[in-house]
Amino acid sequence: MAVVTQVVRSEWTKIRSVASTVWTLSLAVVVTVALGMLLSALANSQFSTMPARERLSFDPTNISFAGMTLGQLAMIVFGVLVVSNEYSTGMIRVSLAAVPQRATFLFSKIAVAAALVLVVGMVTSFAAFFLGQAMLGSHRAHLGDPGVLRAVVGGGLYMTLIAMFSMGVAAMLRSPMLSLGILMPFFFLVSNILGNVDATRKIGRFLPDQAGSHIMQVVPRAGDDVPYGPWGGLGIMGLWVIAALAGGYVLLKRRDAQ
Amino acid sequence: MIELAGLTKRYGDRTAVDDLTFTVRPGIVTGFLGPNGAGKSTTMRMILGLDHPTAGRVRIDGKRYEQLRDPLTYLGALLDAKAVHGGRSAFNHLLCLAQSNGIPRARVGEVLDTVGLTAVARKKAKGFSLGMGQRLGIAGALLGDPRILMFDEPVNGLDPEGIHWIRTLMKSLAAQGRTVFVSSHLMSEMALTADHLVVIGQGRLLADTSMAEFIRTNSRSYVRVRSPQRERLLDVLHGAGITVVETGTGALEVEGGKAEPIGELAAQNGVVLHELSIQQASLEEAFMQLTAESVEYHAHADSPPVPQAWGAGWDKGA
Numbered sequence: 001m002a003v004v005t006q007v008v009r010s011e012w013t014k015i016r017s018v019a020s021t022v023w024t025l026s027l028a029v030v031v032t033v034a035l036g037m038l039l040s041a042l043a044n045s046q047f048s049t050m051p052a053r054e055r056l057s058f059d060p061t062n063i064s065f066a067g068m069t070l071g072q073l074a075m076i077v078f079g080v081l082v083v084s085n086e087y088s089t090g091m092i093r094v095s096l097a098a099v100p101q102r103a104t105f106l107f108s109k110i111a112v113a114a115a116l117v118l119v120v121g122m123v124t125s126f127a128a129f130f131l132g133q134a135m136l137g138s139h140r141a142h143l144g145d146p147g148v149l150r151a152v153v154g155g156g157l158y159m160t161l162i163a164m165f166s167m168g169v170a171a172m173l174r175s176p177m178l179s180l181g182i183l184m185p186f187f188f189l190v191s192n193i194l195g196n197v198d199a200t201r202k203i204g205r206f207l208p209d210q211a212g213s214h215i216m217q218v219v220p221r222a223g224d225d226v227p228y229g230p231w232g233g234l235g236i237m238g239l240w241v242i243a244a245l246a247g248g249y250v251l252l253k254r255r256d257a258q
Numbered sequence: 259m260i261e262l263a264g265l266t267k268r269y270g271d272r273t274a275v276d277d278l279t280f281t282v283r284p285g286i287v288t289g290f291l292g293p294n295g296a297g298k299s300t301t302m303r304m305i306l307g308l309d310h311p312t313a314g315r316v317r318i319d320g321k322r323y324e325q326l327r328d329p330l331t332y333l334g335a336l337l338d339a340k341a342v343h344g345g346r347s348a349f350n351h352l353l354c355l356a357q358s359n360g361i362p363r364a365r366v367g368e369v370l371d372t373v374g375l376t377a378v379a380r381k382k383a384k385g386f387s388l389g390m391g392q393r394l395g396i397a398g399a400l401l402g403d404p405r406i407l408m409f410d411e412p413v414n415g416l417d418p419e420g421i422h423w424i425r426t427l428m429k430s431l432a433a434q435g436r437t438v439f440v441s442s443h444l445m446s447e448m449a450l451t452a453d454h455l456v457v458i459g460q461g462r463l464l465a466d467t468s469m470a471e472f473i474r475t476n477s478r479s480y481v482r483v484r485s486p487q488r489e490r491l492l493d494v495l496h497g498a499g500i501t502v503v504e505t506g507t508g509a510l511e512v513e514g515g516k517a518e519p520i521g522e523l524a525a526q527n528g529v530v531l532h533e534l535s536i537q538q539a540s541l542e543e544a545f546m547q548l549t550a551e552s553v554e555y556h557a558h559a560d561s562p563p564v565p566q567a568w569g570a571g572w573d574k575g576a
Contacts, residue, residue: 018346257309
């Protein structure tokens with residue numbers, strides 16, 4: 001365990017000593033909160049003109065998280081850079097010479113980065129909720145309402161898991177450009193398309209972001225027939241994360257360090 | 259002490275390191291010499307457990323690298339001076355290495371001082387020159403005060419002052435009883451620093467010998483003779499049973515390196531000499547000859563055996 005403590009301290013030094021940590025995480029907070037506030041204000045002003053069916057399924061909690069579709073991209077960049085920086089700089093050879101136990105190295109790095117993202121994610125999620133609700137006026141939800149606290153805590157967990165998934169993918173692909181080139185369009189476009197086209201909807205909703213984001217819904221969407229609940233969805237996302245990290249570890253263990 | 263036994267690394271059908279067996283001993287500087295692409299860096303990466311050997315093994319003081327607790331306190335290595343996150347300061351780069359091996363924070367300042375980077379300790383590494391990067395890499399190698407040090411091409415791209423500093427550093431580390439293993443593709447560099455030489459070519463071991471022994475066996479010396487009466491001199495030398503090589507420039511070369519008998523023979527026979535000088539082939543030439551032979555051998559090993567006489571067996575059919 002002594003080694004793990006040492007490596008965790010070392011990885012914390014690595015994370016806090018590069019500028020990309022600060023700007024990716026600040027971007028995630030600002031984009032998520034600001035966009036959530038904007039869309040909440042928009043919903044508030046147009047509530048009276050909404051069709052009755054939409055009013056019935058209006059989810060004030062979820063609308064304050066609307067900024068997460070963009071904000072998560074900054075989390076993805078953070079997750080990718082934390083791991084792939086080691087490869088793009090060649091630092092991986094120095095790091096693994098210092099810590100030849102590759103499991104200790106990789107999982108300490110991911111634990112430190114995930115802990116930081118969890119803190120930032122929770123702050124983001126609570127900030128997005130309270131500021132978003134402030135924009136919603138009389139249509140607002142309260143933290144004590146059924147399911148709302150779960151959705152807000154879930155928002156922080158969602159951001160953490162999406163960053164961890166990106167770390168696993170980056171550990172497999174090593175190149176930051178390749179990792180971002182796959183993850184960004186996937187989560188921004190492909191997943192949404194697969195989840196909204198009838199033919200692929202049944203598969204699309206098992207993708208990590210589609211399944212995981214259910215935790216942030218309080219009022220079910222009209223005609224929603226997903227076969228899992230909010231925690232079930234987050235569990236599915238968790239399985240994706242485990243798969244990505246396991247893949248990253250197996251490849252790190254087997255490959256030469258370069 | 260670093261021990262390699264049958265160490266082999268293959269990438270597909272290309273063999274980068276081929277059955278290397280040698281030992282790097284403490285108290286001396288061991289030079290690891292070979293042309294570019296000979297497998298020096300690959301061997302060093304395998305010593306550090308970074309690359310997995312296809313066959314064979316490496317032991318550091320009898321242990322596998324992964325078994326070393328806080329490995330930086332056993333073996334410090336400089337592999338690639340550019341292997342630093344450019345956005346991180348020199349101090350933080352060394353601090354994260356120190357923390358991972360339980361090395362006290364104060365040591366970071368000490369090694370920065372040793373390599374002369376104290377003034378730029380808080381500057382981002384991406385602004386460093388090649389020489390400063392090399393010094394930072396060496397600081398990382400010295401961080402754990404290890405008994406074994408390994409440097410891959412440490413003088414590459416350095417200015418004369420930096421080269422002199424590294425040579426002195428390596429010698430003083432060895433004088434403290436440490437094991438110093440340093441690679442280079444320059445024989446002249448090795449001749450100045452190394453006490454012992456391990457030479458490889460095409461991944462194979464070509465020589466494992468002391469520097470003095472290497473110089474003795476590989477530095478060819480010969481006598482160059484120049485005379486206006488060239489034909490007469492040739493007859494005289496041949497008559498005395500001395501083998502002469504005629505060079506294109508008109509001079510004659512006599513293997514062996516004794517000038518006196520040639521001078522005396524010429525005088526006895528009244529031959530005028532314009533030049534009689536002992537020539538020493540440089541170590542660089544000796545090294546190139548050694549590695550060139552390995553290339554040649556490699557090519558022959560892969561081709562079918564040469565027939566005994568040209569045309570023999572032509573009628574046996576294909």
